[in-house]
Amino acid sequence: MSALRGTLRRVGAPQEIITTRRPGYELDVAHGVRVDVVDFRAAQREARGFVESGDLQRALSLMEAGLRLWRGPVLSGPGSQARQPETRRLEEEYIALRESCSDIQLGLGMHEEVIAGLSAFVEEHPLLERPRAQLMRALFESGRRADALELYHSTAELLREELGVVPGGDLQHMLEVVLAESPETSRKPPVAFRASPSGGPEPGVPSLRQLPGDLPEFVGREEELETAVAHLARPEDVRAAPVAVVVGPGGTGKTTLAVHIAHRLHDVYTDGQLYVNLGGMSGNPLSPHEALGRFLRDLGVAGQAVPDSLDDRSALFRSLLAKRRILLVLDNAGDAGQLRPLLPGTGSCAVLVTSRVRLTSVPHARVLELDVLGQDQARQLFGRILGADRVSAEPEAAAALAEYCGRLPLAVHIVAAKLASKPHWSLRKAAARLADERRRLDELAHEGLEVRSSLELSHQGLEPQARRLFRRLALLEAGDFAEWVCGPLLDIPVDEAEEVLEELVDARLVDVVSPPGSDRTRYRMHDLVRLFSVECLEEGEPQAARTAALQRTAATTLALAGLAHRKVCGGDFTVIHSRSVRPPVDADIVERVAADPLAWYEADRTTITSLCVQAAEHDEDELAWDLAATSRCLFSIRFHFDDWQRTHEVSLDATRRQGNKRGEASVLLGLGDLHLTRRAYDVALPLLRRSQELFGEVGEHHGRALAQRKAACADRVQGRTAEALESWRLCLPVLEEAGDLEAQAQVLRWTAQTLLELGRADEAETSLLAAERMAASFAGRSAGQVRLARGDLALSRGDLAAADENYRRALEVTDRLGDRSGSCAALLGLGTVDVRSGRTARGRERLEKARADARAIQDPLLELEVLLSLADAWERDGEPGEARSLLTRGAELCRRIGAASRLERFTAALSALPPSRPEQRAALPARP
Structure with a gap:
């Protein structure tokens, strides 16, 4: 593909002529590109139309143009073996067009053209009889009777030696014509029987009612x-x-x-x-x-x-x-x-x-x-076989049975038939027997019907590499997967692995679950197919091969998560990695992730989490904790707290089992950061302190500084601002020595925001300018966050125009990165500018949206800031009662999360409000 793109560049074609589009590449023919197979098929279609209208010369011209497009074997490059069905289909189309072209040429008396066209063709396709019969006719009708007879005899000898058969009807008919020395053009097949005048068969023809019996229990569809x-x-x-x-x-x-x-x-x-x-x-x-x-x-x-x-x-x-x-x-x-x-x-x-x-x-x-049955259809099928009363007597067990069967009609039929033969069994008993995955396929067999045999029928037709992939897909515990995982599972390039995966799709052992036209195709195995895959894995794959495949896949996932992290954060910052050797990653996979790292993360998040858990369970602690730590930024930016917690908890157990202090410290840092993000400061702080201690014990100064800077964030919110500022001051030299630009920019920005809250705007600006210079040296998330801080600084000085500009630019950056927290903060800033500019109605609209967003991402600290601005808006509109209600709610939230520094601001705002009158309180609407 790289060579093809280079060739296109040399001839001046635009770069966008070939784009990466799952599951491969897309060629944009809008730029005047001619595709041989498209032109070939177009010629076929047009020629067919002219034949039907009787314009044989025009049809012949188009056919010849189509045949000239063939300049050698079709699809003969790399991966040609996997393309055999397409190859055969195209070759059959070529053969059919060649034969049709020769028919027209013969009908028009163009015998020399037929001889020239077919002489080489029959050598390339020696076992095709019809072109040889056409060539015999052309030779004979052009006066070359001896050559026609020689062709027949050589063909008869070839067919006898290669296939053990005699020439078929077309060749035998031409032999009779040549021997009779009577040229003719009709080539009718030999009449085998005479139809009756009514069009039906002659008397004595067997009945043609060959259908199997219809099933009375047919449901659905x-x-x-x-x-x-x-x-x-x-x-x-x-x-x-x-x-x-x-x-x-x-x-x-x-x-x-x-x-x-x-x-x-x-x-x-x-x-x-x-x-x-x-x-x-x-x-x-x-x-x-x-x-x-x-x-x-x-x-x-x-x-x-x-x-x-x-x-x-x-x-x-x-x-x-x-x-x-x-x-x-x-x-x-x-x-x-x-x-x-x-x-x-x-x-x-x-x-x-x-x-x-x-x-x-x-x-x-x-x-x-056809897909599996719906739950109601499965229940109906049970009822048809077992009787509706028996099913309705145990509705929960019937529903469980349907799910254990994966709502596969064959499986449902087998279970129902087995229960019908055992009236003393309850549906609950049958469900209990199917609940054990290890024996489920054994249970799904009855009187010659067997789910396992049905699956084996598809499995036995696979090529060896496809069987290997089918087995190894059982290693994945995620619900669905992308095609790129097949490369490391098989240890082959991803483009080759995709062809193998398509064989499984064609065999219907793997289903495509993404919508048509999706850029990121997802695949899944039916539950029963996966159980069969597990059996094949246990029977046909040595443990060493399983372990190696899982390690390659997890290591590739780690590399891709690292790439996504670097794209989002502008570099490999704020993460401590394991020291294990990482294998190289297929360049094509890297290209796909680099194009849209957050989209890759969203699609493959379950793969990241499940592989991290599997690595931890197999005591691959270095791989597990590194994957958890590397993915932390991605979990954070998308607020996937459950994945964040799950990966870190299993990695923590694995590192502790192995006595891995460095890994344990990194995982504790991530868990502390999670609880900080959730604003659970009393939970976060001990974890971060312990992370600092462990990093110190193993001499990991960079990690210790990362934990210290996060602990200072808890200090700041809980009112220990002096301690926070001192911790950040001590962190900076260590982070600078480590070359961690992102962490330095964060510390400088947090310092500026804290100084701004203390009313030290000039000092805050000095720190913020340093953060801005730092963030400008890399493309990452900090760019938007620094813009937000610049807006806050301008707002504190009353420069509403500058604040508005900075918040707008921050919103552009955060929206582009998908940073929901940053976008919410930018919306808060813009709403606050509106309020202070007298546009209170629009300001409240923006602030209510920001409040809903803060709740959606579970960020109470952001919600507190929104409540302060909303209260200000209502007070400016002469509604102090509304303002008091919001501030009271905010104060309660401060106490709940332990945000002492924020509580002081709410208390001060409440004190500044005019005292409420009883009649005003009574007029306020009830609020949840």
Whole structure:
């Protein structure tokens, strides 16, 4: 991709012509780019239109233009093995166009052009019979009878040696023409049987009612049922047969639905229904050649009259169906190649297909995706089999059973059938047996029905690498995952791993759970599929390989979290890392994260947390505590307190088990910071003090200074401002020596804000200017926070214009970073400026929004600041009662969180209000 981009740059193409878009790259053809496969297919479509209108010369010109686009093997570069289905599909389209082009050339008498075009083609595709028959005809009709006979004999020898078969109908027909020395152009297939005048089969033809029986307990799928019936029962269209493809994972009831649909269409397709199980996911799928043989015999063709070649069988099959109303049910198709030879040629018939694979290339197909049942549908299915009374007697147990079955129709059917055979069992007993994940798949088996066998059918068709990925995905405990985790799980580049993952998606062992068109695709395994994956992992993966895969994935997650942290904070600041060696990370993964680190974090937060927990549980304490510490900034900026606490608590246990004081100190720093953010100062302070002690014991001066600066924040809020200022003064030289720019900027800003609260504005400005210079040297979160402090300074001096400007610029920065706390503080500042400028109505509107935001992010300290400004707004509007109510509420909140310094401000504000009168208090509306 890098080489391609370089080539495009050299020819002057714009950079945005190729963009990264999950799951790969997107080429923007709006810039005049020509794509060969797009042009090729466009030529095919246009040529088909001209053939239908009778303009063969125009059609031929387009076909030749399309064929000239082929300059070698298709998709032959890196990763070509994983692209085999696309390769086969394109090659089949090329072959079909080549044959159509030769047909038109022969019809126009262009024999020399056919000879020139097909001579090399038949050498490249030696086993294709039809092009050889076309070449024979061209040679013969151009007077080269001996060459035509030689081609036939060499072809017969090749087919006998390679395939053990004789030439098919097209070649044999041309041999008869050449031997009879009578040139002709008709190439009709041999007539195998004669249709009756009514269009039905001759007397003695077997019945074509081949459908399996409909199930009386069929439930749900109403929308899919009506859609399929409407699509397949449309008025006869001689141009194309309608096709409905029912797609879904194993056990979702595809065959059941298809049979039910087919029975509904009994009166529409009056000449019968043909049914075949193609066994597409089995180790021995039914070939189109064999399936056509069965169908032709079912249609009354005598065994000896069934043609040998696939093309001739398909042509005869289409001829026999041309004037009949027959529904074909093709169950369990493996791919589109297995289907195409079986499709009718006219709209008098219809086709209903089931498959675990999305067959999007089947012509005129309507695809119906099946998922698991809803809870009500699962309960209804239980009721149909067990009886409604038995289900309604134990509704909670029935609901639990449905969830243990993952609401998979096959699993629900098995459990219901087992309970029906054991009337002495309660539903509660069955639920208790299924509750144990280790034996759940064993329980989901009854009288030949088995969920495990259904899953194994999909599993056995996978390539070895896909089986390995399927096993190792069981290592992930997150609910869903992104494609990038597959690279470290397999220890291969991420682009190769994505192709392997797509094989699992195609096999319906992994589901795509993100909405269509999403930039960040997410994947998930059904619960029962995951249990099967765990079994495969335990049976087929050595413990050492499991450990190594999990370590690689956790280490990659750590590297990506570190990258996101550096992007947000402007550098690798305010974090103490472990000293373990980190493996290199795939550059393509890094590129994806770097484009939008916070979006990556939001998508993969559960992966970060679950891998941190797993690393801790496996005593990978260095990896666990580093991942927790590195992610702390991300947890903080998005206020994901539960993940913050979970990762740090499990890491704390792991470091203590291993006697890892440095790791323990780092985790205590993170936990203390969490409780500071939650404004639980009495909980935070002991943790931060202990972190300082441990960092001191191991000689980690940078870590000790980081813990000390956070402890000083608690001192400041609790009214010990002198101690806070002194601690920050002592921290600065250590942070400077460590090169921690972010921490230095924070300390300088906090110092400035504290001095400003003490009324020492000039000293505050000196510290704030230093913080501003520091923050300007890196691109991070501090830029917005310093702007907020500049706004506070201007506001304290009465410079409302400067305050407004700084708050607006702070809001731009914080919104861009997704810093909800900073955005809330900027909104508070802008509302306060409005109030002091006399725009109290707009000011209250902004402040109420800021108050709601502060509550949403659980920041009582910010809420206190908003309450002060709101009270000021109401007092200025002549509503001291409203102001008193807000200030009283704020004072109560100060006492609850132990914010002594803030309590002094609320007490002073309350004292400054005019005394309230009883009638004013009575007039105040009740507030929650």
